[in-house]
Amino acid sequence: MKLSKELRAFEQRIGHKFTDPTLLMRSVTHASMSSPTRQDNQRLEFLGDRVLGLVMATALLDQDQTASEGQLAPRFNALVRKETCAEVAREIDLGAVLKLGRSEMLSGGRRKQALLGDAMEAVIAAVYKDSGFEAAQNLILRLWGARISNVETDARDSKTSLQEWAQARGQKPPSYVEISRSGPDHAPVFTIAARLETGAEAQATAGSKRQAEQAAARALLAELS
The missing domain is CATH 3.30.160.20 (Double Stranded RNA Binding Domain)
Structure with missing residues (x-):
């Protein structure tokens, strides 16, 4: 499968070149564009959420060796919530490559927080399935960047x-x-x-x-x- 110029540029923005380009295509395909011959990103989103959670839980434990579960939980929630995923998606201009149905596109789907957050998780899963956990971990740590070290440290926000x-x-x-x-x-x-x-x-x-x-x-x- 040959990727479009836009998706090749997206690969450069996230720092991962797909061995299986169909995974990238599926990760950016919204349910409004699915068909019997075109899979959407919902199953990848499900997987990506779990991969993101494992990476963040590990990163937080490594970052603070003395934090209690009560201190770690709100930090974890802040890093994996849909809003944070959507922020990262905006930074890499994920909305520009989403495959949306006409109604979703006309309603501003490329800017919707929930849609962007879901697609970001799907992209994570696509990288995981394409190249394994270490590649997905590197992607997440790179894209989340300083958010991990700057996450709210108080148990209450x-x-x-x-x-x-x-x-x-x-x-x-x-x-x-x-x-x-x-x-x-x-x-x-x-x-x-x-x-x-x-x-x-x-x-x-x-x-x-x-x-x-x-x-x-x-x-x-x-x-x-």
């Missing part, structure tokens, strides 16, 4: 901590306001403000709303303390 701080003082929960959004659809940049009813506020910028909200909450907690 910053938004939860800020809400508990406000409630302990009889205040309403903080609000999060989108100040701006910039950048292309596949790599957006959000600026979010975390605000308390007292008027206290802090802003942060990141590549996803969740990351920006967490960073803003963390910044506001630092100011309050």
Whole structure:
């Protein structure tokens, strides 16, 4: 099977050249484009989720030899959640090579978080089936990069901590306001403000709303303390 120019460029972006190109094609084929002769990526997504989980669990254990299960679990969840997979997918412009049905394409499927997250897991599984666990592990560690070392180290995230701080003082929960959004659809940049009813506020910028909200909450907690 001969890959298109777009898929060859995608191979370069992820740093893996497929021995079996049909695996790559299947990994980027959404269910809306499946047919009796064209498999979609749902089964690969199922497998990729498990491969990603094993790689991340191993990486976190290796990174922190003393962390308890209670500390590791939220870090693990932050790294394997669909939102994080979608962020990685945007960084490698996975949306540009997705094979979508017309209705899914017209509804903005190339930008949908769930769709991108699922496809990212499918690509991981495709690499695993093509070249084995070590190749998939290398891919994941390379694409997730600093996310692994920078993952939230507190068992509770910053938004939860800020809400508990406000409630302990009889205040309403903080609000999060989108100040701006910039950048292309596949790599957006959000600026979010975390605000308390007292008027206290802090802003942060990141590549996803969740990351920006967490960073803003963390910044506001630092100011309050």
